[in-house]
Amino acid sequence: MLANLLMAANHVVTVDKLIGAVWDASPPSSARGQIQICISALRRALRSPEIIDTNPLGYSIRVARQQLDYLMFDDALAQGRSAAAKGRLDEALTHLDRAIDIWSGPALGGVPGRAAEVVSHRLEERRIMALEDRAEIRLGLGGHRELVEELAALTTEHPLRERLWGFRMLALYRSGRQAEALATYRTARSNLVNELGIEPSQYLRKLERAILSQDNSISGPVDDRRTGTATSVHPPQELPADLPDFVGHAALIDGLAATLTSEDTKQIPIAVITGAPGCGKTSLALHVAHLLRTKFVNGSLYACLYGSTAQPRSTDAVLSDLLHGLGVAPAAIPVAPGQRINLLRSQMAMRRLLIVLDDVGNEDQIADLLPGVPGPAVLITSRRRLAGIPGARAIDVAMMSADESLTLLGRICGEQRVAAAPDAAAELTRMCGGLPLAVRIAAVRLAAHPHWAVGTLLDRLRDERSRLDELSHGDVGVRSLLADVYESLTVPAQTLFWLLSALEIHEFSAWTAAALLDCDTKRATTLLDELADVRLLEAHFSALTRQPRYRFHELVRVFASEHRLTQDDRKECVEAVTRSLGALLAFAEEAHQRIYGGRFAVLHGTAPRWAGARAEFDRFLGDPTAWFDEERTTLEVAIRQAAELELDELCWELAIVSVTMYERRGLFAEWRTAHNIALEATSRAGNRRGNAAVLASLGSLGIAQHAEDDGENLLHAMSLFDAAGDQAGSALTLRNLAHLDRIQGRPAMAVLRYEQALEKFRAVGDLGAQAHVLSGLARSHLDLGSSGRAEILAKESLALGEQLGNRRLQAQALYRLGEVFADSGQSLAAKAVFQSALDLARAQDDRIGQSYALNGLGGALLDQNEFTAAEIHFSEAVEICRMTHERNVHAHALFGLGRVYMGRGEFDTAEQFFVQAANAFAMQKNNPWHTRSIEELGALRRAAGRLPARGGNEPTGER
Secondary structure, eight states: OHHHHHTTTTSOEEHHHHHHHHHTTOOOTTHHHHHHHHHHHHHHHHTOGGGEEEOSSEEEEOOOGGGOHHHHHHHHHHHHHHHHHTTOHHHHHHHHHHHHHTOOSSTTTTOOSHHHHHHHHHHHHHHHHHHHHHHHHHHHTTOHHHHHHHHHHHHHHSTTOHHHHHHHHHHHHHTTOHHHHHHHHHHHHHHHHHHHSOOOOHHHHHHHHHHHTTOGGGSSSOOSGGGSOOOSSOOOBOOOOOOTTOOOOHHHHHHHHHHHTOOOTTSOOEEEEEOSTTSOHHHHHHHHHHHTGGGOTTOEEEEEOOTTSSSOOOHHHHHHHHHHHTTOOGGGSOSSHHHHHHHHHHHHTTOOOEEEEEEEOOHHHHTTTSOSSSSOEEEEEESSOOTTSTTOEEEEOOOOOHHHHHHHHHHHHOHHHHHHSHHHHHHHHHHTTTOHHHHHHHHHHHHHOTTSOHHHHHHHHHSGGGHHHHSEETTEEHHHHHHHHHHTSOHHHHHHHHHHTTOOOSOBOHHHHHHHHTSOHHHHHHHHHHHHHTTSSEEEEOTTTSSEEEEOOHHHHHHHHHHHHTOSOHHHHHHHHHHHHHHHHHHHHHHHHHHHTSSTTOOOOOOOOOGGGGGGHHHHOSSHHHHHHHTHHHHHHHHHHHHHTTOHHHHHHHHHHTHHHHHHHTOHHHHHHHHHHHHHHHHHHTOHHHHHHHHHHHHHHHHHHTOTTHHHHHHHHHHHHHHHTOHHHHHHHHHHHHHHHHHTTOHHHHHHHHHHHHHHHHHHTOHHHHHHHHHHHHHHHHHTTOHHHHHHHHHHHHHHHHHHTOHHHHHHHHHHHHHHHHHTTOHHHHHHHHHHHHHHHHHTTOHHHHHHHHHHHHHHHHHTTOHHHHHHHHHHHHHHHHHHTOHHHHHHHHHHHHHHHHHHTOHHHHHHHHHHHHHHHHHTTOHHHHHHHHHHHHHHHHHHTOOOOOSTTSOOOOO
């Protein structure tokens, strides 16, 4: 378990993956519970409960890079390769020595299972590649004599690694041992033919011929010049200057270098650098091209195609430029386009050339410029991904990290200025959003004004209305760059672009755009993709909803807002935003209905729903729980924006329907924040019904959190609903008050209020709410000692759930029925019913429902003295409660674990759990169960024959 968590350090490993890693294809039925126990044991063994995080999907272990050997190895290897690519061989050798020295034996030695075996093989491959890289660098530094013995051992250990055989041949040849070098080739060939039935690669065959002819090209450091074609003209060197202050992208540089210098003789190396406007595509391309310049002995060509502007260069003009660069006289360039293309390809054929095509608009613009046969390498930059170029490797340039942005800022404006104001510098780069162009302009402006403090420019950038004015210098500016792209859009795409900026939400789906434009999602998707193609929107695929999602870069959003503010019709904009928020409400209500199997127990208002939403429900709500998880942040921001726009009805309805998500995921802090916003909005608008609905929901939250204001909010809501004659609202509030009575030990009052709520729900015809109340009523009668009446009510609740086809209600009713059976000593019946409730809760991904069922099942198993099975179920319940912050079940599960260990005679451990349970019940003001925990603790200590423990092992007794 520890090995699998560490191999995905700081990333979530799903429970299913852990099960597969531990048991391969044959996990036991108790696998999930055993995983929970193992996680708890690991936390204890590591003496740091916080090191392993619990996530809705699984677990992650928090480890710093310097704490984990394979991450340190990866870092040292990356640093070595980066230094080598820049020609700093001594530095590269130091890093690679450090990387290899980290190894002390087989990776994951002794860890069983197929998963560990796969990872071990992968790490071993990286170790061998590091050894190969180090050997190549040592050859480049003239260390051939010292390498001979090491390479002999490595080729013996890895007889099919041609790169190692080549290095061994070179080391021998450069050490004056030509005959041994040729014999080494024969040994390598024999291994390959006998083991694989193949001849050596062209690389080894060429090296043998070079050794036979004593070719001067192999007497020095290894490079690619031996594969170049001699030319009688001076090689073209058309690259614009590299940036001396270039920062970052070490991994991308390594990837590009590997692609462009590939020795594959069957394919033309082509790499496409894509990214948003201003992300540094051209800078990266030129930096890589300069690093690789010595690899391309026949020179380098450069052409800018201006494909992102309204007037891109024609293919004919670029053809002429490239031919001129290759030494073709103007008079010799054919007039006919076809002949001109053929001449270019003939000139490029078999030459070791690097061709940089900058700012390409689309595939058609460069189709006739690409080589026809291997020899040259092509490096392309474009805002589009150019997926239509066969064999091209696309590399996407992300924004700069915070550290990279600060480094670039310091290199241009002065590291001392940055060091003198680190907080201001960090905020300045954050406002630039990691966009290299913006950071560079900000740095240049500071450099041009040495009397400014960093905070001076920061203050200027804080005003969003003038931010893009400040991010310009001379002819270069973020706004002008974005304006070129904006002008190339169709008019509908331009409209969608600035309308999206009116929404304060961070991410958009196709339905968001469709609601803004009041069109279907097919049309909206086309326009979103138009914006994403030119990188005015960032797009990604959601693993949760299996749908594309879109978002603005911060500076692009500012640019879009500028255009929105130039529009004359503000009313149109507000109507579009209202439609979009109404669409969100419609989707959330439908998601709620699909999760709960109906519209019961939720108050509805008069806010407008977008009419087009219903047609899109099935497409976007295949998994309504996943939809809520995806839109979690969107809902909170939308509630806030509705309040700001004084759309109070929309505001409170969005808040109320979001409780579906807050409750299932235990998001109590978000629940309170959203409802406080809605409470203020409805109070300000004089919306009494909305105000009451929010207060009732806050009361329900208070019960879940055991807050002091739970009853106060509910009573206030009750008075507002009664004054308005709102039966449904009054019934909901009564139900919550009854629940509060029940958990605080007032079962008789709970029965009275449940019965009043039931009467009102029957009056308004809410069957689902009736089922829920019947379940609570059953529990209250059970607390009063009337198990017969409780069983009748629980079965009535179950019958209503089955009538509605509502699996969640059925699971709750089954759980209540299980409690009835357990209380009356029918442990076998209780066990079966709790298992059915658990199966239903798992089928719906209802984690809180699972925790209740697991706790009940644990108790039924304990009653049959099945201690191990009970422990597994109680432990899993505890883990789920930690994720969802469900306090009530958590306390009961701790109590159950105390009983498990007491039954086993492990009194010390049992005592710890009973103390934790007693404190938890006290915090919830659950007096009956707090008293019972204290009684069990006393019984345990009497059984153990000792006095109460002193120190920190006593219940607090807080009430």
